[in-house]
Amino acid sequence: MVSPFRRHQQKTRALQSGALLAQGATTAVPDEPRADTEAGKEYASLRVALHEDLRKLADVESIEARNPMKAEMAKLYTDWIEGALAAGEQGQASQDEILVTNMIWAIDYRDFDYALHLAAHVLKFNLALPERYNRNPACFVAEEIAMVALGQHETVTLEQLLRALALTDGADMPDPARAKVHKAIGRAYERCAEAFDPTADNAPAGGKAAYTDEALTHLMRALELDRNVGVKKDIERVTRQLKALAETPKAGEETA
Known part of the structure; x- marks a missing residue:
């Protein structure tokens, strides 16, 4: 178990790590914290601990079994991440495999609020995903x-889907990937x-x-x-629903 002093130390040094690099959002991927500093x-x-956790996860074939392991492992890194996010609020950030990996894990164990919170930092400062991923963040x-x-x-x-859409608005990605987001939002609204x-x-007012x-x-x-996203039947169904709603008399209206 990590002591309160050690946890505070992790948070403080994560906060310091961003201050050691150029301030503000960048167009290039920032560097990792300098090895010759306490941070x-x-x-x-x-x-080192993270890579050991990744090794343990790689030994487990079941995705269902891996995800609760990730949720438990993530507790070790929360104080460092809090410090990194605090540095981000001051306009400072470094490339951070720990934070980025925890963002990925949070999606896997279905804590989407936390994942989106970390994603906002990742996207603001253009942090890179680990090399094993072939998509941008x-x-x-x-x-x-x-x-x-x-x-x-x-x-x-629905709110989480809308946050994901807003957070990635304007970012470059394949059209089919963005189409999935709109498909999921459309079905959520339905x-x-x-x-x-x-x-x-x-x-809503309407x-x-x-x-x-x-x-x-x-x-x-x-x-x-x-065109192949698979929403044609959804569109037909929702169009019928809209037509039916338009033809339904509102309360207090007389029918002919």
Whole structure:
């Protein structure tokens, strides 16, 4: 178990690591903390632990078994990451395999709020993914969360999908990857329409039709980006729903 002093030390040195490099967001990938500094030594020590954890994970073939292991392993790195994020709030950052790997892990063990929190830092400072990944960070985050939403929609909220879309807006990625995000959002909006409660405090001004219209907008955008994304039947269904809603008399209206 890591002592409170050691945890504070990790957080402080992570905060210092960003200050040792150029300030502000950069277009190039920043350097890692310098090895001749206390922050660099702390980072190197934690990287050794990280690589040992990655080795342990590689020995487990079951993805289902790996994910809770990642959630448990992540606890070791939270103080360092807090310090790195605090440095980011001051406009400072270094390339950080520890933080980036924990972002990836958080997607795997389905803590999407945490993953998106880390992703905001990763994308702001243009941190690189480990070499074993063949996608850029924006594409990875958007596509991975969308794929989970399409396969296990109950694990991802509409708000999280919208955050992923906004966070990666303007980032370069293949059109089919972005199409998956819009597909997942479109289906999430449709589910919101199905569960619509007009008495809820957060009910949209346009009622059920507002959710349905948003669903169609995102599904159509997905189709524009990728004709093979698999939303044609969704679009037909949602279009019928919108038509039916338009033909349904509103409360207090008389029918002919």
